[in-house]
Amino acid sequence: MLGVVVGAAPAAAGPFTTTGLTQVTGGSPLAGCLGDQPTSGTNFVNSEVEPWIAVDRSNTDRIVVTYQQDRWSNGGSRGDVTAFSTDGGASWTINALTKSTVCTGGTAANGGNYERASDPWVDVAPNGDMYLMTLSVDTNPGGFGTYPNAMLVMRSTDHGATWSDPITLRRDENPNVLNDKNSLTADPHDSDFVYAVWDRLVSPPGESAPPNAFENSVAFRGPTWFSRTTDGGASWEPARKIFEPGTINQTIGNQIVVLPSGDLIDFFDLIHGARNAPPGSRGFSIAFIRSTDRGETWSRNARIIDHHFVAEVTDPDTGQPHRTESILPEVAVDAASGNLYVVWQDLRFTGRSAVAFAMSTNGGATWSPTIKINQTPVLGNLNDQAFMPSVDVADDGTVGVTYYDFRNNTAGGGTDTDYWTVHCHSGCTSQANWAAENHVAGPFDSRRAPVARGFFLGDYVGLDHIGNTFTPFFTQTTPTDPANEYYAEVGP
DSSP states (O other): OOOOOOSOOOOOSOOOEEEEEEEOOOSOTTTTOOOSOGGGSOBOTTBEEEEEEEEOTTOTTOEEEEEEEEEBTTSOEEEEEEEEESSTTSSOEEEOOOOSSGGGTOOTTTTOOOSEEEEEEEEEOTTSOEEEEEEEEOOBTTBSOOOSEEEEEEEESSTTSOOOOOEEEEEEOOTTEEEEEEEEEEOTTOTTOEEEEEEEEEOOTTOOOOGGGGGTOOSSBBOEEEEEESSTTSOOOOOEEEEOOOTTEEEEEEEEEEOTTSOEEEEEEEEEOSTTSOTTOOEEEEEEEEESSTTSSOOSSOEEEEEOOOOOEEOTTTOOEEEOOTTOOEEEEOTTTOOEEEEEEEOTTTSSOEEEEEEESSTTSSOOOOEEOOOOOOOSSGGGOEEEEEEEEOTTSOEEEEEEEOTTOOTTSSOEEEEEEEEESSOTTSGGGGOEEEEEEEEEEGGGSOBSSSEESOSOOEEEEETTEEEEEEEEOOSSSSBEEEEEEEEO
């Protein structure tokens, strides 16, 4: 177990050390269950992608992670699987019985009778209870589709060893509707409260949602939907819409953080495609709404932090797409100071994907100018793309951000990809104070990854902390598997 240092003075800026690099996953525990028709798409057996991690603050020896198991080429996986550690990440136990799909123990009787799952997310309440949220779907009779689809939540009261039957927050059987890109936040101040949020994509009447809507489409009306438990997961309130962006507009990447005051802030990418959008807001923007009463009510209008210049990622050798979190911001809050931090992929700096950063020291009332913080050398070519950032705050207030890049790629082989952290102790609005970078893992060949509208490691990767040490949970390929999940520790 790593020692928890609360309120310690920040260390002098400098590179951290990477320790404890551990491969958590390997062969698929679902290899004997296809779950869907073999003609419905290509299934990448032994692939684990789109990881998330949560550390139990009541006992930091306990950690839970989740990821998609055996990714399909055209959306979702055989099931969302979890793993847990009870010794601070030194060893891991896989638990595939999440009931997110038929392959993971779901049945019609227990509410998990779905053929595919995606968008896995976990968090831990102050009392140690763990929560898993999934997007689970069936296929339609004519081939792969996305209906019925549902937002499911499961709870574990034994530190990830077992999961309850799913509670359905929202289920839609209309082919014009898709519940998408969910996240879940356990209130750090009160174990009774947990918050779930997502976007609900609605296509025009008479037009079925195309399969790529399952891949974070941006073509539909997409209000933000929300549910919460106020009794520690025993029951959940009926799902409801909390933000309506209007016709031909949508949100995506909704993610809630809780301020020390108890206020909730839901961050998202706000997509304005309509001509009647507010002046200057057409296109993509990083934005948020606020609740001052634990989600009972929400601000009606979104506050825009900055415009988002969406940056897609392409293979530096072949020009093939690499699917990354190009339209998904990642957020964090300092549990002590309440400082808010947002990172996202942006092309404003180099004309290629880089890591953008903004922060607020007054609860979101004002925001710092957006700066580039990844330390990838500016090479003037596709090797300097940095992508899939995650952000977290250590106990001493140090801000850590992880990302992938291609800086070490050599033409003629695979796509050499590395994983990095960069951190800032103070003065984080200045680019100069982000100079301390640390190599976490790589290089690995990301062209070995599952293909799902591009080489796919996930739409996000996980980052948490134990004391003043960051705990990345991320995806790499191997010579034998399309993708595996890894845990590491990066700190002083």
